[in-house]
Amino acid sequence: MRMKSISRAAALLLAALLCLPSVVLPSDPPSQITVTLSLAEADSGFYVMPRPYAVSADLSDVYGYDDGVDGVSMLDAVIKLHELAFGDGLTDALVIGSGGFATTFFGTPDGNVGGALNGVIPDTPFGETPLSDADTLEFFLYADEWGMDAYTWFEQDDIRTDRITVTAGEEAELRLTGTIAFGWGDWNSGEATFTDQGVSIVALDVAQSGEFDVGYCGDPLVTPESDGTFTLSFAEPGVYFISAVGYDDYYEVPIIPPLLTVEVTVWGGSGTANDPYTLGGAAALEALRDAVNGGETFAGTHFRLNRAVSLPAGWVPIGVSGTDNLFNGVFDGGGNTLSFAYGSRPLFGIIGNAAEVKNLNIFGAYIASHGLMEGFVKSNVFPSGSNAFAVIDNVTLKSGTRVKYSGFAGDNGATVFQVKISNCTVESDVKIGWDADADAPAAQAALTGPFGNSAPGVGSFIGGLAGSVTNCVSYAEVYGQSNVGGIAGYKAQSQRPFDIENCVFGGAILATGNNVGGIVGGGYIASSAPNARALRVNNCYVTGSVTGGGRVGGIVGGEETRGYNNQEVNLGRIRNNHFAGEVSAADGGAVGGIIGYMHTLNAYFIITNNYYAQGCGADRGIGTAANVNTGYENPTAVAGTEYQNTSGATLRSDDPLGADADTLAKAVTAAQLQDGTVKAWLNGGEGSFGKWAQMPGSAYPTLGYDIIVEFTLLGDFVHDPAYDGPIHTLYDGNLTEWLPKAAYTVLCDATVLDLLEQALTGAGIAWDNRGNYIYSLTKDGVTLAAASNGRLSGWMYTLNGKYSDYGVEEQPLADGDSVVFHYSDDYTKEDYWDVAQDGAAVTSAHFNSWLWWGGATLAAAAYGDDGRLLGVKLVPCTLPGDAEIGIAVPPGGCVKLMLWEDTDLMSPICRAKTITE
Numbered sequence: 001m002r003m004k005s006i007s008r009a010a011a012l013l014l015a016a017l018l019c020l021p022s023v024v025l026p027s028d029p030p031s032q033i034t035v036t037l038s039l040a041e042a043d044s045g046f047y048v049m050p051r052p053y054a055v056s057a058d059l060s061d062v063y064g065y066d067d068g069v070d071g072v073s074m075l076d077a078v079i080k081l082h083e084l085a086f087g088d089g090l091t092d093a094l095v096i097g098s099g100g101f102a103t104t105f106f107g108t109p110d111g112n113v114g115g116a117l118n119g120v121i122p123d124t125p126f127g128e129t130p131l132s133d134a135d136t137l138e139f140f141l142y143a144d145e146w147g148m149d150a151y152t153w154f155e156q157d158d159i160r161t162d163r164i165t166v167t168a169g170e171e172a173e174l175r176l177t178g179t180i181a182f183g184w185g186d187w188n189s190g191e192a193t194f195t196d197q198g199v200s201i202v203a204l205d206v207a208q209s210g211e212f213d214v215g216y217c218g219d220p221l222v223t224p225e226s227d228g229t230f231t232l233s234f235a236e237p238g239v240y241f242i243s244a245v246g247y248d249d250y251y252e253v254p255i256i257p258p259l260l261t262v263e264v265t266v267w268g269g270s271g272t273a274n275d276p277y278t279l280g281g282a283a284a285l286e287a288l289r290d291a292v293n294g295g296e297t298f299a300g301t302h303f304r305l306n307r308a309v310s311l312p313a314g315w316v317p318i319g320v321s322g323t324d325n326l327f328n329g330v331f332d333g334g335g336n337t338l339s340f341a342y343g344s345r346p347l348f349g350i351i352g353n354a355a356e357v358k359n360l361n362i363f364g365a366y367i368a369s370h371g372l373m374e375g376f377v378k379s380n381v382f383p384s385g386s387n388a389f390a391v392i393d394n395v396t397l398k399s400g401t402r403v404k405y406s407g408f409a410g411d412n413g414a415t416v417f418q419v420k421i422s423n424c425t426v427e428s429d430v431k432i433g434w435d436a437d438a439d440a441p442a443a444q445a446a447l448t449g450p451f452g453n454s455a456p457g458v459g460s461f462i463g464g465l466a467g468s469v470t471n472c473v474s475y476a477e478v479y480g481q482s483n484v485g486g487i488a489g490y491k492a493q494s495q496r497p498f499d500i501e502n503c504v505f506g507g508a509i510l511a512t513g514n515n516v517g518g519i520v521g522g523g524y525i526a527s528s529a530p531n532a533r534a535l536r537v538n539n540c541y542v543t544g545s546v547t548g549g550g551r552v553g554g555i556v557g558g559e560e561t562r563g564y565n566n567q568e569v570n571l572g573r574i575r576n577n578h579f580a581g582e583v584s585a586a587d588g589g590a591v592g593g594i595i596g597y598m599h600t601l602n603a604y605f606i607i608t609n610n611y612y613a614q615g616c617g618a619d620r621g622i623g624t625a626a627n628v629n630t631g632y633e634n635p636t637a638v639a640g641t642e643y644q645n646t647s648g649a650t651l652r653s654d655d656p657l658g659a660d661a662d663t664l665a666k667a668v669t670a671a672q673l674q675d676g677t678v679k680a681w682l683n684g685g686e687g688s689f690g691k692w693a694q695m696p697g698s699a700y701p702t703l704g705y706d707i708i709v710e711f712t713l714l715g716d717f718v719h720d721p722a723y724d725g726p727i728h729t730l731y732d733g734n735l736t737e738w739l740p741k742a743a744y745t746v747l748c749d750a751t752v753l754d755l756l757e758q759a760l761t762g763a764g765i766a767w768d769n770r771g772n773y774i775y776s777l778t779k780d781g782v783t784l785a786a787a788s789n790g791r792l793s794g795w796m797y798t799l800n801g802k803y804s805d806y807g808v809e810e811q812p813l814a815d816g817d818s819v820v821f822h823y824s825d826d827y828t829k830e831d832y833w834d835v836a837q838d839g840a841a842v843t844s845a846h847f848n849s850w851l852w853w854g855g856a857t858l859a860a861a862a863y864g865d866d867g868r869l870l871g872v873k874l875v876p877c878t879l880p881g882d883a884e885i886g887i888a889v890p891p892g893g894c895v896k897l898m899l900w901e902d903t904d905l906m907s908p909i910c911r912a913k914t915i916t917e
Contacts, residue, residue, distance in 0.1 A: 029071030032056045033133040037081050039106065040257050041141040047106065048084060050162065050259055055080045060127065065096055067127030074117065075126035077137050082106065101125050108141060114181050115139040116151060119160060121181055140256040150192035150248035150255040152178030163261040167268025168237050169280015169307040176228040176244050180251055192248045192255060195226045199246030199255060234264040235281035276302035276332065282311055289318040297352060298329035305333045313341035317349035321375045328352030333360025337398065340364035348373035353417045356391040363398040366436035371403040376412040376419065389467060390419045399427040402436045407476065411456060411464030411492050418467035418496055426460045426474035433458040433479035441479035457489025457521055464492030468499040475507045482513030485521040485557065486542060494524050494532035500540060502689065502703055507544045514589065516548025517557035517596065518579060530562040534572025534605060539689050543700065545582040550589020553596035553623065554579030554612050563604040563650065572605040576685040579612040580673055580700040590623030594665035598622060602629040602650040609685030610665040611678050621665020628656060673700040693749035696812045704747045707815035711759045713739035714822035715779065718788050727825040735822055738779060739763055752797060752819055753808040772807030784823055792826040
């Protein structure tokens with residue numbers, strides 16, 4: 001087509017326009033967008049749950065409504081909202097008035113409707129408010145006739161949110177907040193207030209009501225604090241819809257319910273040591289179980305229980321015995337308790353030799369198996385020669401638990417498998433080897449024992465052990481037949497170690513067969529392995545009762561090993577143990593205070609520094625030995641013992657059942673057990689860990705542990721306060737710091753003297769202890785002693801801010817104590833009174849051991865409310881010590897306590913202590 005020509009002027013104008021920068025003209029608005037719509041009513045829940053919906057720009061035209069927006073308007077979205085509920089019959093449900101606002105909304109004639117666009121209440125009508133893609137519109141029907149409600153929402157970490165993700169069992173901290181809305185397009189900037197806590201967080205019943213008309217269900221989940229904060233936690237995974245109901249406190253108007261979608265996942269975290277998978281409920285444990293039983297071992301993966309969990313009846317354990325489907329990761333109980341339904345199986349069916357289970361409490365009224373796991377990986381699962389250890393650490397069987405077989409596990413005597421059990425506890429009122437259904441000891445023949453025999457053995461922690469048990473204690477009742485021990489039943493594998501150290505048994509063993517011991521029942525029992533490693537039991541003690549049929553010992557029941565292998569790792573060692581309980585054999589079999597029976601006593605068995613209480617039920621440390629190989633001339637004849645005298649490394653040189661029996665195991669008196677004698681022997685033994693302790697009042701030594709205490713040393717210089725300066729006292733705060741406050745680690749039975757020795761020795765300060773009183777300290781060549789600065793001067797100490805009634809050798813310490821050892825120019829100026837009061841009566845006054853000189857008299861003077869002296873009671877006392885007084889405080893009056901020197905009753909040597917009614 002031929003174009004018309006243009007004039008020269010027009011051409012020039014066109015050229016000029018072409019030289020201008022290009023201008024991008026606005027594109028047409030989209031004809032359709034996706035927005036999130038919801039409709040709530042304050043007192044009846046949600047009509048429409050928040051969902052993304054496609055909204056067309058022509059909806060207003062289709063239904064004959066006017067809008068002034070070129071594109072999608074809020075009116076289009078309102079129409080879409082009505083379509084969702086009413087289809088295309090909108091005539092009666094939605095009416096827009098002349099001002100552009102709704103006069104009928106969702107069938108409500110008054111049109112009392114409000115709304116927020118992306119969290120802000122707009123002040124323009126529906127038809128004049130444009131929308132963009134991904135906008136969120138929250139509509140609500142006012143409950144108040146004035147159109148006033150509290151428009152609310154949820155925040156997490158101060159950020160508004162309508163969706164959160166948490167792990168089952170974990171807590172989510174949230175806040176309910178909002179503003180006050182007055183009719184459509186008018187709102188108050190003040191926050192909604194919930195100070196009367198008339199608001200509840202509730203769950204929404206979505207499953208039954210469907211998408212519309214969603215109501216509340218069940219009891220409130222939680223009530224927010226006055227600032228709106230609250231915490232939610234869900235035990236089971238799933239998707240939950242949460243809202244809030246109630247009234248704003250200040251305006252007393254209903255709150256518009258917000259909606260929070262909570263996605264609860266099975267596991268949180270990433271499975272690393274620093275960020276373990278978290279397990280918050282039975283469903284999370286079931287998911288772990290299903291994955292493991294399906295073939296996933298989770299080697300190197302970390303899991304952590306983050307709340308107490310009760311497993312359902314019919315629980316199927318994690319790991320399938322007899323298969324390679326086992327757990328080989330790290331399971332951290334987080335210090336929480338796992339509870340089992342009556343008659344349940346344990347947490348684990350089978351674990352691998354790199355698995356770790358720790359920090360877990362277990363409770364079960366009756367666990368019809370072993371208490372923690374039914375088995376361990378067998379040798380065909382891992383390469384031969386593997387030295388990996390399964391670890392069980394800080395696991396506790398809680399009081400009231402009943403376990404049919406062994407406390408934690410049965411037999412781990414596979415060729416390559418070892419287990420390390422440490423820092424574990426079985427509390428009192430726990431029964432091991434007990435059939436709760438029958439209310440009787442369990443029939444142990446139902447288990448497979450070593451080499452298929454019918455007496456597999458029972459222990460508080462494990463039936464058959466290949467590995468070690470360290471720092472464990474049991475107070476259980478343990479029932480069984482043969483190979484029954486307070487810690488472990490027997491040695492389960494010939495060439496793997498059996499080490500039990502620093503363990504305690506304080507319960508009761510009630511067995512019917514042979515090889516029954518307070519720590520371990522029996523050694524390796526197969527004669528086909530004469531070079532098997534022997535038992536090693538060191539630094540253990542037993543205070544409970546041990547009863548069996550025969551071969552019963554306070555520490556070890558029976559050691560079957562022949563002792564033919566002199567390799568260092570194979571030598572038997574039973575050292576530094578003591579037995580302070582009762583032992584007996586129902587069948588009249590061999591009974592020993594330490595060992596019931598030894599198959600062989602030769603040089604490869606190092607048995608030394610063991611002690612048993614006189615009157616415990618055994619008159620020998622070793623009940624009997626079948627064979628003794630010794631070069632001792634004329635060894636003591638013992639019935640049933642055959643003596644040999646062979647050459648070679650196995651030959652002993654002593655008389656272990658006669659003249660030298662006390663070297664192996666010595667009977668001791670109750671006084672020796674109590675007065676520290678046995679403690680000193682145990683600490684001095686070869687291989688002793690050197691931390692045996694004698695707690696105040698204890699009848700026997702215990703396994704010591706470290707405590708941390710603080711110590712401060714405040715000194716002075718030699719001077720005469722009467723001539724050259726003021727008196728220096730702790731009370732006046734004018735002493736000199738010799739050693740600053742510092743933390744010291746001492747043994748649990750340490751005294752103030754022990755602490756002094758450690759602190760002063762480390763600082764190079766010498767001291768002179770004279771009969772439980774530190775007479776002097778020497779620092780940098782200068783000695784400061786009692787009476788150096790006058791007759792009332794000397795060294796003193798406070799314990800946690802108070803003066804003790806005990807001398808430095810007598811005062812025990814506890815974890816966290818603080819000792820201030822200091823000099824005083826005048827002890828009478830120190831505040832040393834510690835007066836007990838019973839109602840209106842003064843019952844006693846205490847004096848300190850540092851008041852070591854002279855005699856004194858305590859005066860208790862009673863005064864009436866008019867100040868008149870009613871009487872004086874003098875109580876002579878020889879210090880150090882206590883003086884008992886008994887004088888009633890008159891009504892409205894007081895009693896003054898004064899300490900006087902006998903030589904001068906007119907001059908008190910300390911300030912009076914006044915006690916009023």
